[in-house]
Amino acid sequence: MFLYDVVTPAEIEKMFSLPAGSVRRDIKRKLFRRSEIRKSGATWLITLREAKRVYQGYEDKIQVKKDWNWVRNYIDSELNPVLEEEIADFLDGAPFERIYELYFDAIEGIGIEDEGEYLSFVEWFYRFKESYETTEI
Incomplete structure (x- = not known):
């Protein structure tokens, strides 16, 4: 940032x-x-x-790469102590590494070949968390 x-x-x-x-x-x-x-x-x-x-009502989108190292570096650049805490709470004991896998899977799921536009990590995380909590109830 x-x-x-x-x-x-x-x-x-x-x-x-x-x-x-x-x-x-x-x-x-x-x-x-x-x-x-x-x-x-x-x-x-x-x-x-x-x-x-x-x-x-802005939707934060960025150019993403379907590349594991890019995903890890990008997510690491977005992290701050509060976000890390929220992610850890959401993962509920699962290894923190899981969040990288979930975002990578989301990027893969949009079907991009090399680079494409997708939700920023922060935007994706809050939406993913909300949809997960909604389906769990």
Whole structure:
């Protein structure tokens, strides 16, 4: 994640023409994914893709490769402590390695030959987790 891929509540409110205080209210309402926000001192930092997801219905897609090393490196670059914790909780004792296999299987499942567009790992994980929890109930 790059420095310029992170925005503050004030920047988001300006970007999306939202009333002052809207973002902080939505943080309290838990509209943002925990792994996509964090507080630095008194300031909330939010990934731009998360702001777009919440306020524009943005679907984060990236160019992917059907290549095991690429998948591992890409997922590792997306991990942060909160996301790692959420993945570990979801895996419920299964080896962490399993998450790489699941994302690789998802990429394979879309039928790309070499490179194609697919959901970013973070977007895929939350959707996969939600669909899994929904079918388990």
